[in-house]
Amino acid sequence: MNKIPNRQVICDVLMEHAKTDRDIVVLCSDSRGSASMTPFTEGYPEQFVETGIAEQDLVSISAGMAKAGKKPYAASPACFLSTRSYEQAKVDVAYSNTNVKLIGISGGISYGALGMSHHSAQDFAAMCAIPNMRVYVPSDRHQTRKLMESLVSDEKPAYIRVGRNPVEDIYGEDRVPFEMDRATVISEGTDLAIIACGEMVRPAIQAAELLKERGISAAVLDMYCLKPLDEKAVIAAAEGVKAVITVEEHAPFGGLGAMVSQVLAKNCPRKMDILALPDAPVITGTSKEVFDYYGLNAEGIAKKAMELLVSITHV
Structure with a gap:
């Protein structure tokens, strides 16, 4: 049984590319642990920004950094990223066409017992309704890796939602029939x-x-x-x-x-x-x-x- 959550794969991919691309920056809203980004903060402290529990600032700062030539990845619980910072995602990221990747962690009902306040059952509808915002929901760790590799190489806004726990593999490491934006x-x-x-x-x-x-x-x-x-x-x-x-x-x-x-x-x-x-x-x-x-x-x-x-x- 797979024990690697999709969020960890996201961190792994970003760390691999951050070795040679100093413009890659990860931002978190007091969520580095939940996002599995602690290894990134330890390996590339100068390429990490902690905003604290301030999701609106998280997204706006990311957009500002993108305008300055950086490649920001903003990771925060999907329940908050898709609601508290909705205007910033709409205006600062999508409307301004900034190279910001919004990573919604612990999506859906991943937080379980924490209840509706921590569930993100509305984020598909909300994010898909924003013009110029792409929305992705990878199904396993191998597809997550392929998706992140593709997103690292482009400069368009996107929202990626992943769950909290490891999920059973659907594809194999060397057998992922992935094509960007194709089912x-x-x-x-x-x-x-x-x-x-x-x-x-x-x-x-x-x-x-x-x-x-x-x-x-x-x-x-x-x-x-x-x-x-x-x-x-x-x-x-x-x-x-x-x-x-x-x-x-x-x-x-x-x-x-x-x-x-x-x-x-x-x-x-x-x-x-x-x-x-x-x-x-x-x-x-x-x-x-x-x-x-x-x-x-x-x-x-x-x-x-x-x-x-x-x-x-x-x-």
Whole structure:
């Protein structure tokens, strides 16, 4: 079982590039430990800025440094980075087109028992709504590395959301079919397409395996790139199936499901359903406990898929 969280991979990539690029700077809002950035602060103290618990300052300072030629990576809990500093992300980063990478750590319901104040179930919708802001949700450590390597080499704004805990590998170290801003087709299918992102990709794969045992062929797409959304991949997957399900660690409004439904409604209408967190404060528990409770697991996805397919045959 993998024991390396995605946030640690982000730090590893930045440290590798900071050796030769003195313009790379990491900024934290009293979150170096939570962001797994302590090794960076120890290895490159002159390329680290601590703003304290001041997320608005974190983002604005990052934007100012970018305008001065630096390459800032601002790491802070996703729940705060996507809300407290929303105006700064909108104006100082996106509207001003500054080379700032916003790293939302402990995303979704990663903080578990800390409750709604520490959950980020709105960040997809919020960040995707900002013009000129890209939004990425890598599904495992190998994809996270590929994504960060690509982001290090560009100069455009972006928001990256990762969870707190290690997640099971989906890809291999030497087997990551990664293409920037293109969804990864994990499996093909003829009955149903499951489009997932982040930590929901693994249960989506497992759900497809359960469905296969029941004679149902399910395609699985890893939509790590929420914005720009890979519309061609969505349409291609939908054209060959009867129904589509999206799965995300996010509220049911404005996230992956909403964006996929817009694409389908315009280009390839299909019966679909959105599996997401409820429009309410979620229960208290670990990520697994919360996912299991709301059916955001292999069994829940498979059950919803079968219900959706049955509803089509009864029409």
